[in-house]
Amino acid sequence: MTETGIPERDEMEAALTGHGADYVEVRFDDTSTNRIVYRGRELEEIGRTRSFGGNTRALVKGGWGFVSFNEPSELRKRVEEAVTAARHVGRETSALAEVEPVVDSVNLSLKKDPRTVPLSIKKDMLDGYNEAMLAVDGVTSTNIVYADGHKRVVFASSEGSFIEQERIDVVSRLAATARKNGDMQQSSMSLGALNDFSYIDTLGETAQHIGERAVELLSAPYVKAGTYPVVLDPILAGVFCHEAFGHLSESDFVYENDRMKEIMVLGRQFGQPHLNIVDGAAVPDLRGSFKYDDEGVPARKTDLIRDGILVGRLHSRETAGKMGEQLSGNARALDYRFPPIVRMTNTYIEPGDMTFEDVIADIDEGVYARNWFGGTTSMEMFTFSAGEAYMIRNGKVAELLRPVKLTGNLFTTLMNIDALGNDMDFNQGGGCGKAGQMPLPVSNGSPHIRILDCVVGER
Amino acid sequence: MTDLEPILAAAHRLGAQQAEVFAVETEETPVRFEANRLKEINARQTSGVALRVIVDGRIGFASSTKPGDVAELVTAAIETAPFGPEAHLDFPKDGQAPAVDVFDAAVESLPVDDMVHAGQSLIDAVRREEPELLCDAYVRRGSSTVTIANSNGGNFNYRATGYSAWVHGTLIRGTDMLFVGDGDASCRPVLDFEGVEKSVISQLENSRRTAEVHTSEMPVIFTPNGVASALIGPLTMAFSGRLVHQAQSPLVGCLGKGMYDLRFSLVDDATLSYRPGARPFDDEGVASRRVPLIEKGTVRSFLYDLQTAGLAKSESTGSAERSLAAQPSISTSCLIIDEGETSFEEMVRNIKTGLVVEELMGAGQGNVIGGDFSGNVLLGYKIEDGEITGRVKDTMVAGNVHEALKRIATIGSETRWVGGSMRTPALAFEALTVSAK
Numbered sequence A: 001m002t003e004t005g006i007p008e009r010d011e012m013e014a015a016l017t018g019h020g021a022d023y024v025e026v027r028f029d030d031t032s033t034n035r036i037v038y039r040g041r042e043l044e045e046i047g048r049t050r051s052f053g054g055n056t057r058a059l060v061k062g063g064w065g066f067v068s069f070n071e072p073s074e075l076r077k078r079v080e081e082a083v084t085a086a087r088h089v090g091r092e093t094s095a096l097a098e099v100e101p102v103v104d105s106v107n108l109s110l111k112k113d114p115r116t117v118p119l120s121i122k123k124d125m126l127d128g129y130n131e132a133m134l135a136v137d138g139v140t141s142t143n144i145v146y147a148d149g150h151k152r153v154v155f156a157s158s159e160g161s162f163i164e165q166e167r168i169d170v171v172s173r174l175a176a177t178a179r180k181n182g183d184m185q186q187s188s189m190s191l192g193a194l195n196d197f198s199y200i201d202t203l204g205e206t207a208q209h210i211g212e213r214a215v216e217l218l219s220a221p222y223v224k225a226g227t228y229p230v231v232l233d234p235i236l237a238g239v240f241c242h243e244a245f246g247h248l249s250e251s252d253f254v255y256e257n258d259r260m261k262e263i264m265v266l267g268r269q270f271g272q273p274h275l276n277i278v279d280g281a282a283v284p285d286l287r288g289s290f291k292y293d294d295e296g297v298p299a300r301k302t303d304l305i306r307d308g309i310l311v312g313r314l315h316s317r318e319t320a321g322k323m324g325e326q327l328s329g330n331a332r333a334l335d336y337r338f339p340p341i342v343r344m345t346n347t348y349i350e351p352g353d354m355t356f357e358d359v360i361a362d363i364d365e366g367v368y369a370r371n372w373f374g375g376t377t378s379m380e381m382f383t384f385s386a387g388e389a390y391m392i393r394n395g396k397v398a399e400l401l402r403p404v405k406l407t408g409n410l411f412t413t414l415m416n417i418d419a420l421g422n423d424m425d426f427n428q429g430g431g432c433g434k435a436g437q438m439p440l441p442v443s444n445g446s447p448h449i450r451i452l453d454c455v456v457g458e459r
Numbered sequence B: 001m002t003d004l005e006p007i008l009a010a011a012h013r014l015g016a017q018q019a020e021v022f023a024v025e026t027e028e029t030p031v032r033f034e035a036n037r038l039k040e041i042n043a044r045q046t047s048g049v050a051l052r053v054i055v056d057g058r059i060g061f062a063s064s065t066k067p068g069d070v071a072e073l074v075t076a077a078i079e080t081a082p083f084g085p086e087a088h089l090d091f092p093k094d095g096q097a098p099a100v101d102v103f104d105a106a107v108e109s110l111p112v113d114d115m116v117h118a119g120q121s122l123i124d125a126v127r128r129e130e131p132e133l134l135c136d137a138y139v140r141r142g143s144s145t146v147t148i149a150n151s152n153g154g155n156f157n158y159r160a161t162g163y164s165a166w167v168h169g170t171l172i173r174g175t176d177m178l179f180v181g182d183g184d185a186s187c188r189p190v191l192d193f194e195g196v197e198k199s200v201i202s203q204l205e206n207s208r209r210t211a212e213v214h215t216s217e218m219p220v221i222f223t224p225n226g227v228a229s230a231l232i233g234p235l236t237m238a239f240s241g242r243l244v245h246q247a248q249s250p251l252v253g254c255l256g257k258g259m260y261d262l263r264f265s266l267v268d269d270a271t272l273s274y275r276p277g278a279r280p281f282d283d284e285g286v287a288s289r290r291v292p293l294i295e296k297g298t299v300r301s302f303l304y305d306l307q308t309a310g311l312a313k314s315e316s317t318g319s320a321e322r323s324l325a326a327q328p329s330i331s332t333s334c335l336i337i338d339e340g341e342t343s344f345e346e347m348v349r350n351i352k353t354g355l356v357v358e359e360l361m362g363a364g365q366g367n368v369i370g371g372d373f374s375g376n377v378l379l380g381y382k383i384e385d386g387e388i389t390g391r392v393k394d395t396m397v398a399g400n401v402h403e404a405l406k407r408i409a410t411i412g413s414e415t416r417w418v419g420g421s422m423r424t425p426a427l428a429f430e431a432l433t434v435s436a437k
Helices: A009-016 A075-089 A119-134 A198-202 A204-218 A234-244 A258-263 A317-323 A356-361 B005-013 B070-083 B112-129 B193-206 B224-237 B241-245 B306-311 B344-349
Strands: A023-039 A042-060 A063-069 A103-106 A139-157 A162-180 A183-194 A226-232 A277-280 A301-306 A346-349 A365-377 A381-393 A396-401 A405-409 A417-420 A425-427 A431-434 A437-441 A443-446 A449-457 B018-034 B037-055 B058-064 B134-150 B155-173 B176-186 B216-222 B266-269 B290-295 B335-337 B353-361 B372-384 B387-391 B395-400 B408-418 B422-436
Touching: A009 A023, A009 A075, A009 A139, A009 A162, A023 A075, A023 A119, A042 A075, A042 A119, A042 B070, A063 A075, A075 B037, A119 A139, A119 A162, A119 A198, A119 A204, A119 B070, A139 A204, A162 A198, A162 A204, A183 A198, A183 A204, A183 A365, A183 A381, A226 A234, A226 A381, A234 A346, A234 A365, A234 A381, A234 A405, A234 A425, A234 A443, A258 B155, A356 A449, A381 B353, A381 B372, A405 B372, A405 B395, A449 B395, A449 B422, B005 B018, B005 B037, B005 B070, B005 B134, B018 B112, B037 B070, B037 B112, B058 B070, B112 B134, B112 B155, B112 B193, B155 B193, B176 B193, B176 B372, B193 B387, B216 B224, B216 B344, B224 B335, B224 B353, B224 B372, B224 B408, B224 B422, B241 B306, B344 B387, B344 B408, B344 B422, B353 B395
Parallel strands: A042 B058, A063 B037, A103 A162, A226 A365, A346 A443, B216 B353, B335 B422
Antiparallel strands: A023 A042, A023 A139, A042 A063, A139 A162, A162 A183, A226 A449, A277 A301, A277 A346, A365 A381, A381 A396, A381 A405, A405 A449, A417 A449, A425 A443, A431 A437, B018 B037, B018 B134, B037 B058, B134 B155, B155 B176, B216 B422, B266 B290, B266 B335, B353 B372, B372 B387, B372 B395, B395 B422, B408 B422
16 A cells, blocks of 8 residues: 555556456545635635545446445455446446556646645635625625645556546635625626636635625616527636537437437537537646546547537547447546546637627627526536626627526527637636536636527526 | 544644544445446445534634544644634534434345346336336435534434435437436335336326427416425525525524415424434434424524524524535425415416426526526426416526515425425416526
8 A cells, every 4th residue: 555545556456357347447536625615704614625535347248336435455355346246237248449558647737736825825815805805885795615626546447557647626716795675696706727726816806896796786687588699708608518518419428329319410510610619638727637537548639519510529438439439538537436427628619700899799689698607408408697697789788687597409509609709718617517426627618609599587 | 433532532632622523434325227227336335534623712624534544634623723713612412312213224235136126117117108218217225324422522323224216217309308207215215116107207298299488477386396496495595594694695684574475384304204314413413303494484493503503692403414525514404395275286277378397407506595596497388278288498487486485376285205305295376487489
């Protein structure tokens, strides 16, 4: 055993051999997180947590067994348990896409390391942002959640891969609540970065803006529910791209479903010829970036939609193997308690060539929606909610609205994107949830986009 | 089981005036089905400890799932304390907890083959109604041991078991996707499979055709599943003593006031034997109790953990819940909404043009803290002239739960346990905003 408690390479390799399974792997992770929470003037919580554990996964005749644990000893016995479970399930043929075994150790490429910043300094900074929100006249309460987590993952497979990877996620959410005559409004912002603390240094103006916005919302009207042309800022458009299309490109929704295969057939037109959507952990320095996924497959960049046409999708080794398609490096697990499943990484719409002024110029009555509260999808239909919204009148951004929720349908809404801005930004403050694994670090990005005929809900 | 005394002793040595250790061990066996057949058998073991210390009146916190990590755990908790919040609590001494049975040894000895059989039967039953349905399902058995020890002599321990099953079906025709599903959970190895099957089959029957709605205000019925997916989150959030204390709840100053329809009552009850969410005491060792939140429309109580109760000069309602990742927070346990007098058929029959909501997608986003709910109707039906005429799509429903519950049109006479820990009837409202193409 190493000093960290994660077994040595030879111990893992010894545990993996000679089970007569089609495939076996073990994975350990060790994460240390510092977390600070404020609610109103009171600091609510400060603490340090450590999440340590391992798992093993076995494949026999197409059936999977998975065993997770905190106690790292008796690794071989755990592997045997997983193989026995897999044998119980397997009735078919295993199909894993081939991958070249990799031995690699990926060290942190740090910008500013949060571990070198003393807790007292972090607290002073957050105190300042909390005060900046509370100082705004009309703000009655606030909520700040800050966390930095250092994670080390070690992966070994029966095919000879042995990969060590490290990362640090720095996430924060600032929210202000304003209240008047029983009416309450909240404004918030979620931010994040990979391997870099430095953005936390400069949130003073952001905090003040969040406070002011919460107060302004109290006197803002609700949108009149209905169908509008809608313009999304890059942050909300990124969330839209993730919910409206990204999840459907995850092949585990497709590979066992013949009807879904017909719908998601490569070559099908999903958008106008100007629409290009990409996913890739190989795009560097974003929350969804890594060098190898949790099956040891090297990260890459995958074109999902090119010139409006579906050209690719996201795969695990099993979905790629069963569909006979190329690996994409998208099998990810939240932590040791879960097996890897097909997930997005950094998903974005590529920019076009219109200025923002041109994007809104032709709209007589529409909605300009910015920033995000959240989003969710059922594949065909999806919703996403804006943190702030304005009416667009006669080609100009007009009055502030209360937050709106937008809904769409995959088969019409992507086709209705009729304008792409020439700008680009990434939303790094989100975490994606799927099959109980949440929040998985991802990013999503986009230019400003315009969608014709989008259903807008009242609140 | 982890011996907690050495951790308390080490915390004391390093200067903690009070200390509390929370330890949890769980074992879970989920069996997962994909595309109508068995796909994966899992076995998950988790164990870990969380330590809270009070040093010079401030709370420090650390947790770890690494076995034997005592020295580091204690050091981390002590180190964070100087920056931590002021303590407004004393850890409880041993007290009298009610007898709440949440453990059944039969769950632990349930053979995996029985679980596989149960899952396959559930899938087969709903596919008899619709052979083209492609089903995912899971059946899960689990057990957990919770131990809490504190420096005031408090020592609390209980075991719980859980058994649950869910089935989700997808039906795709052209580019139209229909999602149906239901499930049940209990602390015993007995589930209402028949109820789950009936629910999914009725979802399929109501969705045979599609129907169009247009943007307007209209009557909306939330089925028990609909109440759980759309209304309960924003409603119960307002009863968090923490949010009330911080003036972030719209119910500030409303204790004892009639805020809702006179027929509406809501109870949070952690003392119901064999209900998931029930427990003899909460995650700080405070005895469980039945807490009426709303009685005949009047706000009766908010929910508190120890620290919030201290801040708000109130007392803990035994509502502390925690994972290892964070300090305790306030949570509901088992929720019960009183039934009304109108059968579901009658509720539908009384409506000329309206909507039935079975599941609202994205309802947890937006100004939830203010009570707003809004979302896309993932599963819901149109009512025309007192009859369900088909499934609606690309439709949103929005409202404010505190406003809507002031004037309920009708309350269903049948209640149903949703997800094992919430019992509710259907609720119908006169007019909510519905938007569609």
